[in-house]
Amino acid sequence: MLVVEDTPSLSATYRAILEKQDFAVETAATGAEALSLLKTCSYDALVLDVRLPDMTGLDVLDALRERGDETEAVVITADGSINLAVDAMRRGAFDFIVKPLNAHRLAVTVTNATERARLKAEVSTLKRELGDEAGFCRFIGRSPAMQTVYRIIRNAAPSSATVFVLGESGTGKELCADAIHRTSKRASGPFVTLNCAAIPKDLLESEIFGHVRGAFSGATSDRRGAALSADGGTLFLDEICEMDIALQSKLLRFLQSKEVQRLGEDKVQRSDVRIVCASNRDPLAEVQAGRFREDLYYRLHVIPIELPPLRDRGEDIAQLAQSFLTRFAEEEGKEFSALSADVLAAMRRHSWPGNVRQLENLMRRLVVLNDGPSIEPAMLPPDIRAPVPTASAAGSAADAHRILASAPSMAGSGHPDQPVGPLETTIREAIERAITASGGSIPKAAQMLEVSPSTLYRRIEAWENPPR
Template structure:
């Protein structure tokens, strides 16, 4: 990973290069924007340290070209103290950060290192998404978001092991799909995959369902019967809703896991089995342990390789990808001709919270296909499946909003928030600053608390406050110069 220093003053470039070298990084130096673009087009640089006042062109022009050609590099702008306004313009144009001359060594090294790390993460994310999108299947899942890409990688990793897997996630996120994907990706793929929903079986029958029974063990036991554990021998046993098991049965399950032996209800004999355990719950298992509803020793026996499935609302563009997938699938099944969704319908799909996750979407799209004819799912049709139009603040476009909008921050348990009235028709940066500063006031001046409330990084808030302070410092100077 290299840094390109674009600076026409050789003494300054030498100092920057020395600091970067001391920090264990490699740098190259050019004096003009033309040379910089030539180097960047050849690749190999993570960060460009860009002076705005170059002999052949303005540094903002270099940035514009970087953005237009989508060159994979993070830009750190270096500017004189009298050009803060220009630096702010550079930040708005996509710069990662800016430095004011003279630049302290610590500030320079920290900023460049952060920029390198950011570019490295971007490259990893792009590579992960590329490898995921190029694969023929996503283990039975649909979606290529980073959240799901992490799940796919985890599935591939745990499939190589025989250790127990604990899958968590809200109802409808695809926990059984995940369990079956682990099985199919493992060396046990050709052996049985036996799913058992612990919440769907009467409590007095669940032990028999897991371990089996002998004839006469209880009323209705007219013959010997193998349980799920025996049927899954040499394969995978999936115990869904594991937290629904009673404590007494949890003890028997723990004994089974420790000994790998099955004892049928009503029998004294033991049978050795080789079973890979995958379990799942829509609860927080650690909270269940703390509440005394789930054995701690069983939790640690099962919670060896955890996989957390993200809710649909956290999967971004996967929402539309899934919706189109289900629309195509159900249209084919029902003999309907649907081509897709209208723009407004897509807005509604994206704004919906999807409390039932993928299962809710699957049912909703099937309902729409059965009750309507194509070629397009319109916004009005979504009312049939109790999906309301998104509130004005949820739309991706502001064109349909009134000239004034009332925005109320989410409740955080600290009492009611004050109301903030925003007048639209202003630049986004102005509205953003008003929201941030109002939230800081409501949080008693605490930036960490503000960051948690707005769900942004605290460093983002510190950087913005630094930019705003610099703008306010430069404005009187510019006014004085103008007069």
């Protein structure tokens, strides 16, 4: 542990508190001394006073971030300004403590900071082992959720096991099936795609298993069918929960026997295919509702892969948007090369019900209908251009929902007859309970409430500085 404090008595006090927690403590009296030590030594965390003789603690934070040092910093100051706290957090501080500080609060906060440092080190190790990929096959994104998907695909691809891809519409289920095929031993074979929802149910059997000329009215020529066409490769059955239950039994028989009999033909042919299927519905719920055969479900649901919605992919949104912008600008002969910070902020706030497909369509529309070097907020449609909530607005509706959802578990005394107060008062009480329960730590309270620390800082600032 490194303590940066220019007042000797306070430095000795912090050292004593931390040594009681079994931390090995070194001290520095200036920012320059601290930066020199941090350059040559590795510390689990940093206790940093804001007012130093040669520079501010915030300057120290800036210098650390500029050289890529991610040591967790706990900032201490006599100035209790919320603006200063927010500024420190933006510059990378783990937490902010106001003097005179409580010994227990300092010990708990520093322990939490070292725990976060440990977790970050574990994540870095996993990224080295798994590969911190900016993309995989034709996927784009390096978020933890997508790294999990990439890992499952890599592990599943070499086998012949059936894969069931789940996810909301627009999350990239066909892309996932294609990635499985490309990284499998069947990559040199055909990849055949069939959308079970896009084909009338009376024609779907023919599309899958084929037919011979004259097998039914309109069958003017032979059709090989997807099951035979995919021999030696992969057959992707998209939206499989839309398949008629009578046809499901024939698909199950094909999976068990690998034999295909085209409509109107007596001859039986064998086809060695690997099945990947997908649905935006819950297949088990479809089984329980009687719309999907249970035996077929267990035959198909061998390796499940669940694709995350775009709203849960963090910075992947910016990476995807930039990739689409670059591609469409080149296709349309436009000069667009970047998205403004406000546009990226608006995109991160949006819920993206249509997921990646919706983002891709939006970027094409923006490129086609506008001109300029960068995408600006005025170019966005109103539903995405919704303004960032101000401090007085105190957070988003989604944040409020999460805070209120967490409130009963912290209240401990909820009763159906208890009077209900104004919404903002209820939210404030929930936040205050969380802060109390976390020993005054804003980041820990934010974790309990499943919101970001900046959300709580904005709300606290709004309460302390109400609009006039």
